[in-house]
Amino acid sequence: MFETRLTQLLGIKYPIIQGGLQWLATSQLASAVSEAGGLGMISSLTFPDRESLRREIRLMRERTKNPFGVNLSMLPELTKGDRTEEILEVLLEERVPVVETSGRSPEPFVQKLKDHHIKLIHKVPSVRFAKKAESIGADAVAIVGFECGGHPGMDDVTSLVLIPLASQSLRIPVIAGGGIADGRGLVAALALGAEGVVMGTRFVLTEECPAHPAIKERFLRARETDTMLIQRSIRNVARVIRNKAAEITLSMEEKGATLEELMTVISGQMSKEAYQRGDTEGAIFACGQCVGLIHEIKSVKEVIEEMIREARVILQRLNQKIKN
Numbered sequence: 001m002f003e004t005r006l007t008q009l010l011g012i013k014y015p016i017i018q019g020g021l022q023w024l025a026t027s028q029l030a031s032a033v034s035e036a037g038g039l040g041m042i043s044s045l046t047f048p049d050r051e052s053l054r055r056e057i058r059l060m061r062e063r064t065k066n067p068f069g070v071n072l073s074m075l076p077e078l079t080k081g082d083r084t085e086e087i088l089e090v091l092l093e094e095r096v097p098v099v100e101t102s103g104r105s106p107e108p109f110v111q112k113l114k115d116h117h118i119k120l121i122h123k124v125p126s127v128r129f130a131k132k133a134e135s136i137g138a139d140a141v142a143i144v145g146f147e148c149g150g151h152p153g154m155d156d157v158t159s160l161v162l163i164p165l166a167s168q169s170l171r172i173p174v175i176a177g178g179g180i181a182d183g184r185g186l187v188a189a190l191a192l193g194a195e196g197v198v199m200g201t202r203f204v205l206t207e208e209c210p211a212h213p214a215i216k217e218r219f220l221r222a223r224e225t226d227t228m229l230i231q232r233s234i235r236n237v238a239r240v241i242r243n244k245a246a247e248i249t250l251s252m253e254e255k256g257a258t259l260e261e262l263m264t265v266i267s268g269q270m271s272k273e274a275y276q277r278g279d280t281e282g283a284i285f286a287c288g289q290c291v292g293l294i295h296e297i298k299s300v301k302e303v304i305e306e307m308i309r310e311a312r313v314i315l316q317r318l319n320q321k322i323k324n
């Protein structure tokens, strides 16, 4: 019933993808998604060096025989400390089934991925970048709207507008992201022309997600109005949970802080430690507006199965409405 060109392309049961989740998307979470019939994704930058990433990919293969992906987030511009090259080498050597790229164009290494039979999903926040991704040979494009957790881009266009525009403009499958947390979102995305969904925030609130329980509790209490945008001043907009660290970042930006100054609050290392310690206020946590739709921490299997069940019921109801 939910077979699409995306499920066929990736060899998965349901058109549901867990997007990269920095510090959280380990094989523990990702394998649960793949086992439940979706596509789980390991976040490569969570692992400090080649060998730890390689170990995690191998652990993933022990945990599930189903297809999985690895997220490769790149900085908008090549900067010092960029690890794209070394990560790519591991992904090619390990021949992972799928790579999800984000942040900048994967053009320089598309051919290498193809040579290794690795499927490429490029994640973008605008139709312009989606078309570019198709033109350079991506197998599918994930398009994320303004409401998404993480990086919604600079254009402030919502999913409801981006999904149909991307779907009508591209020939390759479009995956919808941003604001999707349940079966209603899945049906809506398919209705708008997408062939699958990518979710981030919903998977943070699962039993398998390795975030400290205090962080999950903080997300659980959050409403749809409890996220905010930061980092516009450095052209790397991020939607995050509204907490002390995010408020400080925004006020520093308003006073013209430099990137170096901002890094004292937004550094990834601080988020990593805060996820472990359960420090809900002291660091930045990406979070989408759909956090307001989530009221329970569940296992990944429950999340996915409920989504599919709910989607089926909605389709029946809509069919009924049309008949009447």
Ligand SMILES: Cc1cc2nc3c(=O)[nH]c(=O)nc-3n(C[C@H](O)[C@H](O)[C@H](O)COP(=O)(O)O)c2cc1C
Pocket: 018, 019, 020, 021, 022, 024, 043, 071, 073, 101, 102, 123, 144, 147, 148, 149, 150, 151, 177, 178, 179, 180, 198, 199, 200, 201, 202, 204, 285, 286, 287, 288, 289, 290
């Ligand atoms: C906690 C968190 C961490 C994320 N980390 C990454 C990341 O490292 N790389 C990436 O490409 N996207 C990242 N994202 C974005 C997600 O993969 C996905 O595109 C987004 O969450 C979809 O929107 P939603 O939150 O409304 O589901 C992150 C999102 C969240 C909530």
